Amino acid sequence: MTCDEAKLLLGAYFDDELRDPLQAAQVAEHIETCASCAADIRALEAGRAALKLAPRYAAPRELLPRRRPRFAVLEFVTGIAAALVIFATYFVFADSVRRGDRLAMLEASHARALVSGRLVEFDRVDGHQIRPWLADKLGISPPAPRLLAYPLQGARVDRLGTSPAAVLVYGIGRHEAEVYVIEAESGFGGITRAETKGFQVRGWRRSGLQFLAISDASPDAVDQFTAAYREAP
Amino acid sequence: MEIDRQELERLVRDHIDVAYNLARYLLRNDEDAKDAVQDAVEQAWSHAHQLRIDFRPWFLQIVRNRCYRLARREPTETLIEEPVANDRTAERVIDGEAVRQALEALSGEHREILILREMEGLSYEEIGKVIEAPLGTVMSRLSRARVALRELLGETI
Numbered sequence A: 001m002t003c004d005e006a007k008l009l010l011g012a013y014f015d016d017e018l019r020d021p022l023q024a025a026q027v028a029e030h031i032e033t034c035a036s037c038a039a040d041i042r043a044l045e046a047g048r049a050a051l052k053l054a055p056r057y058a059a060p061r062e063l064l065p066r067r068r069p070r071f072a073v074l075e076f077v078t079g080i081a082a083a084l085v086i087f088a089t090y091f092v093f094a095d096s097v098r099r100g101d102r103l104a105m106l107e108a109s110h111a112r113a114l115v116s117g118r119l120v121e122f123d124r125v126d127g128h129q130i131r132p133w134l135a136d137k138l139g140i141s142p143p144a145p146r147l148l149a150y151p152l153q154g155a156r157v158d159r160l161g162t163s164p165a166a167v168l169v170y171g172i173g174r175h176e177a178e179v180y181v182i183e184a185e186s187g188f189g190g191i192t193r194a195e196t197k198g199f200q201v202r203g204w205r206r207s208g209l210q211f212l213a214i215s216d217a218s219p220d221a222v223d224q225f226t227a228a229y230r231e232a233p
Numbered sequence B: 001m002e003i004d005r006q007e008l009e010r011l012v013r014d015h016i017d018v019a020y021n022l023a024r025y026l027l028r029n030d031e032d033a034k035d036a037v038q039d040a041v042e043q044a045w046s047h048a049h050q051l052r053i054d055f056r057p058w059f060l061q062i063v064r065n066r067c068y069r070l071a072r073r074e075p076t077e078t079l080i081e082e083p084v085a086n087d088r089t090a091e092r093v094i095d096g097e098a099v100r101q102a103l104e105a106l107s108g109e110h111r112e113i114l115i116l117r118e119m120e121g122l123s124y125e126e127i128g129k130v131i132e133a134p135l136g137t138v139m140s141r142l143s144r145a146r147v148a149l150r151e152l153l154g155e156t157i
Helices: A003-014 A021-033 A035-053 A069-116 A127-138 A219-231 B005-027 B030-046 B055-071 B096-105 B108-119 B124-131 B135-156
Strands: A152-160 A163-172 A175-183 A193-196 A199-206 A209-215
Touching: A003 A021, A003 A035, A003 B135, A021 A035, A035 B096, A035 B108, A035 B135, A069 A152, A069 A175, A069 A193, A069 A199, A069 A209, A127 A152, A127 A163, A152 A175, A163 A219, A175 A219, A199 A219, A209 A219, B005 B030, B005 B055, B005 B108, B030 B055, B055 B108, B055 B124, B096 B108, B096 B135, B108 B124, B108 B135, B124 B135
Parallel strands: none
Antiparallel strands: A152 A163, A163 A175, A175 A209, A193 A199, A199 A209
16 A cells, blocks of 8 residues: 555544455554654544543533423323312212212112001101101101191101101102101212102202102102192291 | 434433534534524424434534524535634643634634544544535545644644
């Protein structure tokens, strides 16, 4: 390899960019024997060493990629929304379970009384007598109005879950309707209108008491009865 | 090649210093360098679909183009400063500041090729991609840039 040939390749040799190993070997061999090319290599090395002294600027922190705020906010909001949905689902679900339990309890109590034929324990249908009787038994004294279309058949003391209940029994045609009255805080507040196993259920609150009417009469008939009971003086 | 956000974020993070160093030397001030790199990062995001496996030269090419665009001149004409005749050079001990001054006195194309090769260790092929030039041009330009730097630094090296 001549000196001129070698000089053309010195830079690539220095940068380890000669693809052909044989060529690289020839350049190396030439440098061994050529003072001029050896000096050129030393100059290349000095240049590289000098450049290593120059400051290398580091990127300011603000240039580092960050999750863009809108994505962070979006993720945050999505997270919150998901949590809310989970909570809401849980409560709705749990509530519906509790509601189902309460309805089942009410229905079971009513059905038990119907089957046993002991809807009425106290059959003196004068409301003025029923109320003191219930008050005496339970400490609950619900209104027991005499209704024109719905004969008051009597009253009974029962339970809904762990809560003592006063039960007023009315007739709706050939059907019975019972009005369960319990303390308002007994946990039966979620029911306003429901149907369970063919029984119509209506619920409402008044004066610290929870009322639950249940009957196997038609929905309309039960609505009318409930309205009549609630509107009675 | 489609890459996902996280992957691109990682790549940008890994190469942000190389990008900034190049921009800083090309533009010679912090604010412009920041702007150029910021622009390049945004461009990288919006062109992620064009991204090839070889991220570094692709990204540095964007950075370089942003620098020249910011300087609002053609690459071959831009950023060229007349070498400052400095008769004290020969007497001075070479330190980082002297090298920095010498680098900044070089033309843009000499400066960038020295930075890419000597500071950042890019291969000729990568440099060719960044400066959009064939390998022969890379080799001859690098050779001239080295000579130019040596002349500026004088006898001390």
